[in-house]
Amino acid sequence: MSDKTTQQIAFVAEGMIPESPPPAREAGAYKWVRENLFSSIPNSILTLAALALIYSLLSNVLPWLLNGVWTTSSLAECREVLEGKAGACFSVLTERWHQLLYGFKYPTDQYWRPNLALLLLLIALAPVLFFDLPRRLLAFTAVYPFLAFWLIWGGSILVPIVALLGFVAAGVVFQKYGKSSFAAGFFGAIVAALVIWKLGGLLIPDAASDNAMLSSVPSRDLGGFMLNMMLGVTCVSLSVPLGIALALGRQSSMPFIKWICVVFIEFVRGVPLITLLFVASVMLSYFFPPDATVDLFLRVVIMITLFSAAYIAEVIRGGLAALPTGQYEAADSLGLDYPQAMRLIILPQALKISIPGIVNVAVGLFKDTTLVSVISMFDMVGMIRGPILASTEWNGVYWELLGFAAALFFVVCYGISQYSQWLERRLATGHR
C-alpha cells in the first residue's frame, strides 16, 4: 500500500479499453436458452418434459398429415392407396367439402350467393368494428341484412325491400315525432312499420318468388358451416338491441319492468342452450297459432337470440355500471330526459366499453351454434355426424372431418378473439 502512494504511478490509461464481447454464456442464443429454458433444475425438467410432449405429438401427427391422400373416392380406396401406412384420407374433404361448407341441399350452382354474402358481411362489419373508418359506411351496414337475406334465400326481391321500407318508415316517423316525445315516436314507428309490412304483404303477389332473379332456397336447405355462420351472425346482431333493452330494464327504477328483466335474464342464463333448442325443436310449434307453420331455422333463431340477449344484457350492464355516476348526474343536470340521456350520453360510452365483452359472447355463441346438430339440423357437425359418416364411402373417417371442423372454427374464433384483444388494448389507452 505505502509503496504505491509514494511511488509515482508509471502508467496512465490514455484511451478506452476496447469493448470485448460478453462471455459466451452470457450472449446470443446460448444466453437466451439458458435463461429461458434451463434457468434452474425444475425449469430444465419442465423444458425436457415439454419437448418430449411436443415430439410425441409431432411424431404421431406429422406422418399422418404428410402421407395424406387427397384424390380417392372412398375410404376403402384410400386405405388401399396407403397400404397400411399411417396417413390421412383427406379425400373426404376434397370430395365432400361443399357439403361441409354449404350443407347437402344448397344448389351447387348458387354457391356464389353465400360467398358474396360473406364477403359483403366483412365490408358491412368493418365500420362497426373499426372506429376509424368513415361513418358513412354504416349506411351499407344498415342495408346489409336485407341484401344478405335476399342473396341467401333468394326469391322475390320485393320481400326484403318491403321489410327495409318498413324500417325506413319507422325511422322517419321516429325522427319526426321522437324529438318531442320519445314514447310517441317509438310507438308511432312501430305502427308505421307494421302498416308498411302488412300493405307490402298484401301487395306482393304469391307467385313473385317463382321466377325471381335469384331462385328461392328454403331455409331447410341451408347447412354446413354456412349455417353456423348464419346462425351466429343473425342471432348476435338481433340480440344486441334486445340485450340493450334488457340491460336498461334491469337498471330501471321501475320495479315491475326490472322484475321482468331480472327473471328473464336469470332464467335464460340458468338453463343450458340445448334445452332451449329442445324448446325450439319440440315445444315451440305448440305456441304458435295452429295454422301457422314457422320453420325450424326461424324457431332456432328465436331461441338462440333470446339466449344470447341475456348474456349480452349482462355484459352491457357491466358497461353501464362501469360508467362514473357523474355521467348520469351530468346528463340530468343538463335537463335531458331519460331517452335523451341514454341515447346521447350513457349508451355511447357504455357500449364502447362493452364491445370486447360482446365480442366474447359472440365467439361463445358462434361455437355454441354447433349444438343445433343435436336437434337434427345439418350444420357442420351435423353433416359430419349424420350424412357423411353414415354414407357407405366414408364410414369411419373421423379425424380428418373433426380436424377440419376444429381448424375452421379455430381460425374464425381465434381471429375474432384477437380482434377483441386488440380493441381492449385500444380502449384501455383511450381512457387514460
Added chain:
Amino acid sequence: MSTLTDPPKEQFRLSMLVNDTRYRSLTFQAIAALVLALAIWYLGNNLLQNLRAAGLNISYDFLGNSAGYDINQRLIEYDNQDSHGRAALVGILNTLLVAFLACITATIFGVIAGVLRLSNNWLVSKLMAVYVEVFRNIPVLIWIIIIFTIMTAVMPGPREFRGAEPTASMLFDLFAFTNRGVYTPMPVFGNGFFASTALNWLVVLAVLAGSFFVMRRVEAKATATQEETGERPKTLLIALAVWIIPFALLMLAMGLTWEVPELKGFNFKGGIKIGGPLIALWFALSIYTGAFIAENVRAGIQAISKGQSEAAAALGLRPSRTMNLVVLPQALRVIIPPLISNFLNITKNSSLAIAVGYADITATLGGITLNQTGRAIECVLLLMLFYLTASLIISMVMNVYNSSVKLKER
C-alpha cells in the same frame, strides 16, 4: 297496438300520467304488464288450441309409469321396472356427478396452466398459450366428440386382454383401461358394522371427519404456540398419527379387502367401473373449461401489483410462501367471480352428454323418456326447471364463498 297507448281513463290525471315523471313510470309499468299479460294469454291460448286440436293434454302422470329401459351408469339402485321419475333421478345424480368431478379437475388444470403460462420458461409458457387458445376457440361439442372418439378408438377393447398373447394388459394387475371405461379395485368390507354398504361408508366418513377436527385443534394449538413463542412446534408426526391410526384400525376392524376387476365373459367384472362416456365427458369438460380458468387465473395473478410480491420478498418470505400467503389470497378475489360462471358453464355443458351416450338428465328425462312417452312439453319443462335450480344453488353457494373471501379484506 293503439289500445295499448291509451292511458287509464281518469280525466284529470291524463296528462300527468304521460308528462309527470312521478307518475309516468306507473304508466309504463302498466303498459308493460298489459303487454306481458297479452303475450302470455296469446301463447297460452295457442298452446291450448294446439293441444286440443292434437287431442293431447298436459299431465305428469307418466313420471310414475314404469320406464322400461336400462341405464348403464348409475349411483343409486335402478332397473328397467322402476318409474320414469326414478330414471330422471338417476340422470340428475349423474349430471351432478360429472359436473362435480369436472369442476374439480377443470380448476386443477386451469390453475396449473394459468401459473405455468406466467412461467419464466419460454417453451412451457408458449405451450400453455397454445393449449389455452386451441381449447378456447373450438366448440366444446367438437372436443367432446373428439375425446370420445380417442377413448374408443385408441384404448384397447376388453377382447384384447384375452387369449394367450393379449395385446393389452392390466396396470399392476389392478387397473384395466379399456375403451369401455376404467376398472379399478373396489374396497369391500368383510365384516362391516352394518349390513348396508352405504352405512359402512358413513362410518368411514365419520372417522375421517373426526380426524379432521382433531387436526384442526392441533393446528390451532400450534399456531397459538407460534404466536406466543415465535417457534412453530412440529406437527407432522402428530398429523400422520391422527390421520392414519384411527383409519387403519377401522379398516382392520371392518375387514377391508379389495375386489380386483377380472376379465369374465364379455367384460371385466368386479371392482369399480368408471364408464367410458363418463370419462370422455369429464375429461372434455375439464380440459375445455380449464383453458378458460387458466385465463382467469393468469389475469388474477397479473392483477396483483408487483409491489406485493416485492414487499413479501423484502420481508424475507420464500417464493412459495409469497405465492401462498400474499399473491394467491389477493388473486382469489379476482379469480372467483369468473370461476363461478365457469362452474355454471360446466354444469350446463354437461348436458352435451347426449353426444356420448352418458346417462345424464338430458339423456334420460330429455332423451329416452321423452322419446318413449312423447311428453315433450312436460319433459322439457322439468329439464329446464332442474338446470335452473342447479344453477341458482351453485351460484348461491359460490357467492357465499365469494363474500367470505371478500370479508377478509378489512
Added chain:
Amino acid sequence: MKNTVILGAMTIAGLAAGAAAAGTLDDVKARGKLNCGVTTGLVGFAAPDANGEWKGFDVAVCRAVAAAVLGDSTAVEFVPTTGKTRFTALASGEIDMLARNTTWTFSRDVDLKFEFTGVNYYDGQGFMVPKELGVSSAKELDGATVCIQTGTTTELNLADFFRSNNISYEPVPIETNAEAQQQYLAGACDVYTTDASGLAATRATFDAPDAHVLLPEIISKEPLGPLVRHGDHEWGDVVRWTLNALVTAEELGVTSANLSEMAAGTNNPEINRLLGTEGTLGEMLGLSADWGKNALAAGGNYGEVFAKNIGEDTPIGLARGLNAQWTQGGLLYSPPFR
C-alpha cells in the same frame, strides 16, 4: 310463399296466418309440396346421397304420395327428424306425414294420437356381433355391452328380452346410427342392436361385412309404416291407399315398365280401377283419376321399390321374407280396390 323467414318473424301475428285451417290434403295441394318427415340418415331407407338427393325405401313412399296427390314425385320437401323430434314435428303440423322407420305400437297410435296408415316393412329387432366372438345365440350374451340407437322401441325390447331370459347386459345408448357404428366397430360394445333391416343396412357399409354376423333371434315385432295425424281421415286415406296401390300393383303385375301400356286399359277391371281408367276411386279420395298411375310412375310398385333400395342386389341385401306378397308366403296383403 310470402311469409318468408324475416317477414314471418316480424309479423308472426299478422301475416303468418296464411292458409286456412283446412284438411291436410287441401293444405298440400295449396302448397304444391308435400312435407315428409324422414330419418336423418339410414342408408337404404332414407339418406341423402353425394348430390344431396334423398334416396331410400321410406323416401319412395313419400314420393309416391306426392305423385298421387300432386302428380309430381319431386314435389316433396324432406324433413330430417330424430327419434326425439319426429312426433312433435308431425303433431305440430310441420310435416304432413312421417315415413321414418317408425314402429306401429298401441301407445303411439292411441296415446300420442297418430294414425298408422299401414305397414311398409315388417321388421324385428335383431343383434349383430363380430364373428370372432363366437356367439351363435342372443341368449349367450350374458354380461355383454350392447350399443343401442336411442329414440326407438329398441331400448324397451332389449330390456324385456334380457329380463325375460334372466341375463344381464350393459346398455350404451347412442344418438345416431353413425356413432353407434363407430362404437361397435371400435369394440366399445360387443353387440349392436336395432331393427334387423337397419343392422343389415349398417353392416353393408362396413369394411369387412363378412366379419360380422346377425344372430338368429328376432326379439320383437316391428311393423314399420308411415303415419299421419289423428283425426284427418281424408288425408289418412290418401296415404293408406297410396301404399296399398304400390302393394296391389305388385300383386297384379303392374310395373313401371308396363305401366303406360296397362294404363291404356286392360281386361282386368281391378287394374283399370287402380290406374283410373275405370270407376271413380280417385274422385272418392279427392284426387285426380290417374292418381294410382302417378304413384306407380314415381318409383314402380312395391317390389320394384324394395329391390331398388334394399333388395338382394343392393349392398344392403335384404331378402323379401315377411315382406313378400301374401300369395308368396309373406304378409303383404292389400285390401281390394273396388
